[in-house]
Amino acid sequence: MKTIEKAKLDSLFAQLAQNYSLLVPVDYNGLTQFAPYSQVQEGVSQLYLDGNVTVSPKTAYLPQSEAMYKFRAQGKKLAIEEMAGLDKQQVLFGVRHCDTKAIQCLDKVFLDEKFEDPQYKNKREQNIVFSLACNNPKATCFCESMGLDRAHAEASVADVQVYDFGDSFGFEAISDKGKACLDKLTGLGETASKLPDQKPQTLKFDVAGLPEKLKDMFEDPIWDEYSFKCLNCGTCSYICPTCHCFDINNKIRGEVGVKLRTWDSCMFNEYTLMAGGHQPRAGKKERVRNRFLHKLQYFNEKHDMSLCVGCGRCVAKCPVNVDITKFIRQVIG
Amino acid sequence: MKTASASDVKRINNLVPKIGVVKEILDETPDVKTFRISTPEGERPFTPMPGQLGMYSLPAVGEAMFSVTNYGDDYIDMSIKKYNDGVLTSVLHAMEEGQEVGIRGPYGNGFPIDQFKGKDIVFVAGGIGLAPVRSLILYCMRNREDFGKLTIIYGGRSKDDLCFKEDLFENWPKVPNTEVHVTIDRPQEGWDGHVGFVPDFVKEIAPNAQIAAVCGPPILIKLTLPILSQMGLPDEDIITTLELRMKCGIGKCGRCNIGSCYVCLDGPVFSQAQLNNMPKEY
Amino acid sequence: MSDIQSEMRATAKQLLESGEATVVIGWEKGTMPYNSTPVMIRSAADVDKLIWDEYCQQNLSTYLIDFIYTEDKVAIFAKGCDTRAYNRLIQDKRISADKCIVIGVPCSGMKSAKAAAKLPEGAEVPMSKACKECRYPNPVVFDRKIGQDVTPWCTEKDFSDVEAIEAMDQDAKAAFWKEQYTKCIRCYACRNICPACNCTNCIFDQSASGWQSKDINASENQFYGVTRAFHVAGRCIECGQCEMVCPSDVPIMLMNKKFIKDIDTLFGAYEAGLETEGPVPLSHYEVSDPEEFM
């Protein structure tokens, strides 16, 4: 395993930034998210490695607002031009295992055989993921319960596995892309040290048989209980690493415009509202139910995996503490 | 691993429309128009199966999913109802022939043609709901020998609101072994046909069919499906098309789900048997 | 605090058993020690879920809107700010008083859950900023009351934070707000939790109207921020919920307080939510208002 002392992390970042665009987890005025390393260098943000960030790195795959194509509408004439993708490889340093698993979920949606999404695929190919194993889980983390491996990141997504050894980081290449990237780095040490100790997660529960159980619970009174306090804001969806619903919008200046793909949330009224006024999911109950079932049942039925990866963001950030872990525990009984 | 850039691999972005030209605009009713669309080269934009959908857009305004009601060698037809609070449909209705628009598709599963083959079919439609059903009717008529008797039951709010009048009153009744029944909701001067709601009309006619295709406003579908069941049609052979809000058309943007099905991908055509296993959230 | 908690449970039990109320809305313990979250109690058997601790921050009055079309008679526990929110909703004619029972609970200020989440376990957690500045810890309206009134720890509105921004030069102000609103993810949590944001159809839910693009950037986010602040100007009860729920830590109250300050200076001191009658600053005018536009 290659290593670098934490004190020399800046030199590692400098090397990476030379060859790649570099994104690192930062604290920007109280909001933790992935941002260009230059923000850290300029002192705009501080490097944040204490746990997963509030706004997940899905932003590097499915930005909150992304141009899909541009157009010119002039009289009766129309011209459409596609947007160029990333032409430079981009390193994401310190992506947590939950977020690598989440990207695997997004793969199922955006890389399906019939309608592959080239913009997503471009980012998927250009991003090099350095995935950092968590030694100290947050109190809201429950990835183990959702079946994640805390010692190893999702191998189809992560390119380099990173371990935190206290005063140094260890690196192991997972993919060829990751190996090529590591090979370019100089000044790394070598060690065969064993993996760091990981503190156990406190939020632990059993999820066996959950999708099957939920199948018969569509009309269960439990939904009233959980939806009552919901505000129908989009916090959970926007910070969720697997929520991928989007809306398609315009931004127009005169005759020229871009089509934007922007995040959307199943909690919003407009999400399902049809012209003519029909609203299939009119209230909190329908929306909370749809979100939870999508995470825990529907996605399983389609792709044989859970759409909840146990990152704990919604547990921590929901303004009214609508707690998906409590829900799961209650369903499992 | 080689570094691929967007430019060296030509990939199809399904979310980016092709350019289509509106060749002809036909007024069906005061609030329904049919748009005949070709590519700028004069070709058919895509080849839809009956019941499939197309995404139709004016990029500067918006984009929405409509069923393809008919197609020819070099065009597809989309019939669109204008909603007063619908920004896109209002603008579409105001545009003129020669307008270039965005078009992408075909999307969705379409009607299960094989299942209809050799059977007597009843088509039940209300209002603009005839648009998707019409694609199937026209398919059956083009391949007339493959299908049994065709019974078409159609209703509109008033006689002015009936779509595709030429088909209903002139073309279709001439097709062999075909019956067309038309009703309007309320009595109206100059109308000597049937008056009443479609579900009741279906009950009244009691067509002797082995399979049914139903489309219309949600209330029509809701009331008609049980009547067809009572007439002894098996759930597998009661076929309807659903509509929910859609954005991407390819099962990614999320909003058109009913349970784990996406209407844009796994629908819009569902049988009663499939609906029985789905949450009632449409 | 535990006395109040047991009295809350007893009151809820009595209300539900007697049928005086069909629903009681209070707080229950959430996932973390610093989460106290709204709970709806329909059965007297469940009253033990109710708690009262230093994290019962959530304003419960907004939930009354969910019951306007039901047959329920709803009892809510209400701190000072909750009762001001209640008055606001009555004044906006969003809820009707005869369907509600307000059980006032004097409050000594709530601790900041956001701060608690960042502190190690056992550390002293500071009071929420809005609570520190609270002038009405005691319920201003109630049908019943639990516990003893407390002495307000603030008597004057504190605008020092607003003044600090006003003192900046134009570029610094613009940079400050741009920085803050770059963080906004437009989840609309601030809007949805706000008792003054109670419109049935919000302009931000009408993307086709063109009012607000769904594009996310500092400019569009500031458009959202200023517009929302203006829409609640004269109606904001300073509960600070918007800021507390913001996942991005945008100082939203700095906007609301700016309007409050200017309303006070220009049109005379006004306290939203103390009364259910009388003119609201922005749906009212005086011929003698200050004249600057000659």
Place this chain on the structure above:
Amino acid sequence: MSNNSVENFEPKILVFACNWCTYAGADLAGTSRLQYPPNVRVLRVPCSCRVNPQFVIRAFQRGIDGVLVAGCHPGDCHYTTGNYYTRRRFLLITRMMEYMGIDPKRFHTRWISGAEGPKFQQVVTEMIEEVKAIGPNDKLRDDMKVEVKAVETNE
């Protein structure tokens, strides 16, 4: 755009003019041959009270350098009370725009009656001079820099 070089800077000024007074005032300025710079775009509104504060922010977002909201003098409103509400609102919004970092020189509200053609000329001329001196507005702007090839039009 050449607009961004300060020497040749020609500010874009948007005037929301009340139909009954200021629009007539602007008209009078025109028919009286009173000259004012061509940088002014006048947008007629039924009443100054129609001007939603969002209009002002949107104008700055889309590249306007100065906004003037103008209506009848208080007491003269065609709808009796509209401009009293305008006055309350814009007293607040003027301060809020300043709080957001928009230079107060860029945003004004003025009462200009139908007889005050010269006042209209004077207000906009002064405003243009002031905005010219402080340069283009970059605060709150939501620019979109996208190039799309021209389309052939036979029209």
